[in-house]
Amino acid sequence: MRLDQFVANCTGLSRKEAKRAIGGGAVTVEGTACKTANRRISDDARVALNGTPLTLPGERYLMMNKPRGVVSATRDSDHPTALDLLPAELARDLHIAGRLDLDTTGLLLLTTDGQWSHRITSPRTDCPKTYRVNLGEGLTDAAEQALKAGVLLRNEDTRTRPAVVRRMDDRVIELTISEGRYHQVKRMLAAVGNHVVALHRVQVGDITLDPKLAPGEYRALTGQEIASVNSG
Numbered sequence: 001m002r003l004d005q006f007v008a009n010c011t012g013l014s015r016k017e018a019k020r021a022i023g024g025g026a027v028t029v030e031g032t033a034c035k036t037a038n039r040r041i042s043d044d045a046r047v048a049l050n051g052t053p054l055t056l057p058g059e060r061y062l063m064m065n066k067p068r069g070v071v072s073a074t075r076d077s078d079h080p081t082a083l084d085l086l087p088a089e090l091a092r093d094l095h096i097a098g099r100l101d102l103d104t105t106g107l108l109l110l111t112t113d114g115q116w117s118h119r120i121t122s123p124r125t126d127c128p129k130t131y132r133v134n135l136g137e138g139l140t141d142a143a144e145q146a147l148k149a150g151v152l153l154r155n156e157d158t159r160t161r162p163a164v165v166r167r168m169d170d171r172v173i174e175l176t177i178s179e180g181r182y183h184q185v186k187r188m189l190a191a192v193g194n195h196v197v198a199l200h201r202v203q204v205g206d207i208t209l210d211p212k213l214a215p216g217e218y219r220a221l222t223g224q225e226i227a228s229v230n231s232g
């Protein structure tokens, strides 16, 4: 893989930060300073950052700012997938921890670690997910109370778990839910007589979408972000 990708994967630095470190002469390959960010190196190359040897972690954990029109799947015949946005060597064996609809943007987590993603997606672990929701109508007080208490979704017979609602603007709320039912946010808003105009995931558990990531960009998760899921 490319040297900047290698450094980013090992350290949690963004690709841009890794490039900067390489350009600044902080990275050595096989003991010699290398300022060429796109140099191809093997997975077992001896790379160091400021003298500290770097090793690729056994598992990979990434966050992506998912753009609209990209599918949260590993393969799709009609649309580009989130994995298509990654270099092939990084995409290998990754799966998505908690899908987003085609038109939903924001925090998408990708990993090779099945146990870790299970903690995010399993209904038992109660992992909260926060969405910024642009609404078609202003939210009435009754609708807010209903969302907070739990609503009945169409064709379902159990109420949603209590949600957290934060009013951000006249037609913008942040909604935190701890389930992942099919199209849940859109259906919750429909259940209270409103509708979703735009949906953007900002947080999963303690992991917040990095504001430095433009749509389509990604970075490795930091050790702390990875550990937050196991301890959450």
Ligand code: URA
Pocket (backbone or CB within 6 Å): 099, 100, 101, 102, 104, 182, 183, 184, 185, 186, 187, 199
């Ligand atoms: N709820 C939805 O309706 N869509 C998403 O993409 C995520 C949550």
